[in-house]
Amino acid sequence: MTLLVGLDTARRSSSVLALAAQLANSLDTDLVVAAVVSSAWPPSRASVDHEWQAHNREAADQVLDHAAGVLGGEVTARYLVHEAASARRGLLELAEQERPYALVLGSAVRGEPGRIALGAVSEALLHASPAPVAIAPVGYRARVDARFDRLTVAYGGSGEAQDLIPGAAAVAALGGVSLRIASFAVRPDAELGILAGAGGRAEDPVLVEWEGRIRDHVSTVLDGIAEPAPAVDGVTVGVGPSWAAAIDDVGWTDRDLLIVGSSSLNPLARVFLGSHGTKIVRSAGVPVLVVPRAAAWG
Secondary structure, three states, X not given: OEEEEEEOOOOOOHHHHHHHHHHHHHHOOEEEEEEEEEOOOOOOOOHHHHHHHHHHHHHHHHHHHHHHHHHOOOOOEEXXXXXXXXXXXXXXXXXXXXXXXXXXXXXXXXXXXXOOOOOHHHHHHHOOOOOOEEEOOOOOOOOOOOOOOEEEEEOOOOHHHHHHHHXXXXXXXXXXXXXXXXXXXXXXXXXHOOOOHHHHHHOOHHHHHHHHHHHHHHHHHHHOOOOOOOOEEEEEEEEEOOHHHHXXXXXXXXXXXXXXXXOOOOOOOOOOOOHHHHHHHHHOOOOEEEEOOOOOOO
């Protein structure tokens, strides 16, 4: 088991390395840290192409040296440069070769601090990766020896989300962390008083019924999980006038990982986010692991 870490050769980012180290420590695994450089096409011996490739290779070596310095030998890792037509293609090729437990990426550079920002490469990989994709929020920080303490599964009552819980439970048990189930209700009137505070929620019949169904469904799924079973940290529902507010409402620590399942629209074992999944990922203030629907996970 390994984790494949994709680095951006245009910048040195510690956020993706912090997430990769935290995942590696939690899962007791190692890292393959990769920088993808563009291969010349068509092949040419022209001096300008040679200089261009040399520049790309130097940039890749620099971000890999930075990565080795950040990880500091605390996490076992291999460092490599891979040539491909594009960063997306190169990471997919490496994913097929390495068969990683997950692909770890950083957010786009121009994003809201503390939230996940999808760039062209991460957006494309969420639609094509054969493995789960972990993404760090903008500016994410964690000690290189840190671990996750809790996995939170985003659950909306669908069959796909239901299938995700046993896999998350197995991973939680493997890592010795707790498992929490969370659902999110986006209600435009939530900040206007009707759902403000615990009393408002308790008096809202739609929310009460929906929360009851979620708890019943989750209880049934958890009862069917074989040993070893993780410690369950309950079922919670976040409510807010926006996705970000609803997600923040359930409460988070710096040792939480949010797990989101892919959409049922894709029949293949690939990551494909439906509209709600995409909104959850883009609004999350903690690292997110997106799991393909049919992947052998956990």
